[in-house]
Amino acid sequence: MFTRLLILLLLTIGCLPALGQREPVLKQIDLPHSYYYREMYLPQLTTGPSSVAWSPDSRSVVYSMAGSLWRQKLDSTIAEQLTAGAGYDYQPDCSPDGHWVVYASYAKDAIELWALNLDSKKTQQLTSSGAVNVEPRISPDGKRIAFVSTSYKGHFHIFVSQFSNGELKNAERLTGENRSNLPRYYYSQFDHEISPACSPDVSELIFVSNRGHIYGTGGFWRMKAELGAEAREIHYEETTWKARPDFSPDGKRIVYASYLGQAWHQLWVIPSQGGDPFALSYGDFDNINPRWSPDGKRIAFISNRGGNTSLWTQEVLAGAQNRLISREKHYLKPTGRLSISVLNSAGLPTPARVFVTSEDGFAYAPDNAWMHADDNFVRSERHFEAHYFHTSGKAELTVPAGRIDVEVMKGFEYRFEKRSVQAVAGKQTSLTIRLEPLNLPLGRESR
Structure with missing residues (x-):
């Protein structure tokens, strides 16, 4: 147990510089809460x-x-x-x-x-x-x-x-x-x-x-x-x-x-x-x-x-x-369809949080999905705060033609996965992401 806590602590300390750069969305508003x-x-x-x-x-x-x-x-x-x-x-x-x-x-x-x-x-x-x-x-x-x-x-x-x-x-x-x-x-x-x-x-x-x-x-x-x-x-x-x-x-x-x-x-x-x-x-x-x-x-x-x-x-x-x-x-720019499958380590569809962004930083989600957003973000990393949706394991959405970045996370037990695909106008593009466990070493109390 002590070993696991030590690893998590070291990971947290390593992330502190990046966390320090996170600032609120529309920080010019001078109001509480x-x-x-x-x-x-x-x-x-x-x-x-x-x-x-x-x-x-x-x-x-x-x-x-x-x-x-x-x-x-x-x-x-x-x-x-x-x-x-x-x-x-x-x-x-x-x-x-x-x-x-x-x-x-x-x-x-x-x-x-x-x-x-x-x-x-x-x-x-x-x-x-x-x-x-x-x-x-x-x-x-x-x-x-x-x-x-x-x-x-x-x-x-x-x-x-x-x-x-x-x-x-x-x-x-x-x-x-x-x-x-x-x-x-x-x-x-x-x-x-x-x-x-x-x-x-x-x-x-x-x-x-x-x-x-x-x-x-x-x-x-x-x-x-x-x-x-x-x-x-x-x-x-x-x-x-x-x-x-x-x-x-x-x-x-x-x-x-x-x-x-x-x-x-x-x-x-x-x-x-x-x-x-x-x-x-x-x-x-x-x-x-x-x-x-x-x-x-x-x-x-x-x-x-x-x-x-x-x-x-x-x-x-x-x-x-x-x-x-x-x-x-009727869209102003060419679009294609993107199909995303998220699988667990056993190869079965699994619920996860999915981030889909285009080359210009805009976020996309299925028509029936509820879009979520972060309250803070690092300006040097992205143009807007991160937006994401939840999937049961399969999702289909309309995206602009061009490079599409897909990021997937599921709790703290799986690695954060990132993939890029090329969406083609008028066509369907499929992407399968298989989540990999972090496999943190077990402490003596967990053995």
Whole structure:
């Protein structure tokens, strides 16, 4: 037993220099308990849809999935990939004229805002502050964008900028920096403001803030969409980063996600000036990120009712829900299929943790797998934090053509295995990895 402990100790000491280089993901955020806001607020890589926006005609949606943006008509099962750039792309919003999509893109240790021209299919960067810029929302007149940024002292505040011809100009911080005297533990002493949405008449913003509250991410506040305006709280409940309120097209109601009186987030609605909440959906699962269609007839949202994330719409009046499924995906770049078999020392399929990355550092997983991610990583080793999925022993996934790196681990009793394969466009590539035991010497107590 002593021999085994000594070997493990020596291995740990040998790894200390590398461990010392590990730093948190998006370390520029100056808030406590990063596991809360990172898991529940910041966009994450998922194999299923994670956020959605409506086209102006209410006939199609643009959504983020697997680190890219996709477009799909409500009456179709075909999804068209819109972005395949240098970062993971999230949180799309469509301009009212249908020419632009703004979104948040994670790359180079920051989340910056980008714009996609739907006519030319070209993208251009909107912000370059090196901060975390998320939740971009275009005003109903298409002239301004409200978004959340940590560019001021590393805290979440709301900014508004003019938007014209795919460019941002004259960005202003609308919400002030306020240090609270409340004895908060899970949240910063500094108040935050998140999840902005513009009223249909463009005169006001609604957002979520914990101003004056100890627990939760806060209530709903409204304010004039101008510098120096006073905000007023119209509704309070103990939200947890996921409320994301959205106006109905007529400006009379607000839809949002809430876990009010239950353990799961569901869709709720309140009068836009405040009032009693009314539940729109039910179930022992989460329905989040609601967006009201421009014609007012439907609400699109993300659900995890099947285990993985999925995209749904609900009829506002009838309440009927329909899932939007992408059975056929049209990719921007050539792709192939990769089949991975993980075997134990006896040659039988065995559960394991699998990391699959392309040459440019992007992570991939089967369509039905739940993607996991590390909280820290070594910048000199990789562009992004490690992402992985769990397999029962066999996995099939779509990957870009080119070199694919596959890493497999299973507890501490097996060696960490790494292989590289060449994925061929339009073809199936198979890879078998047989795990080898570490065979550490036994101590006298174990003999």
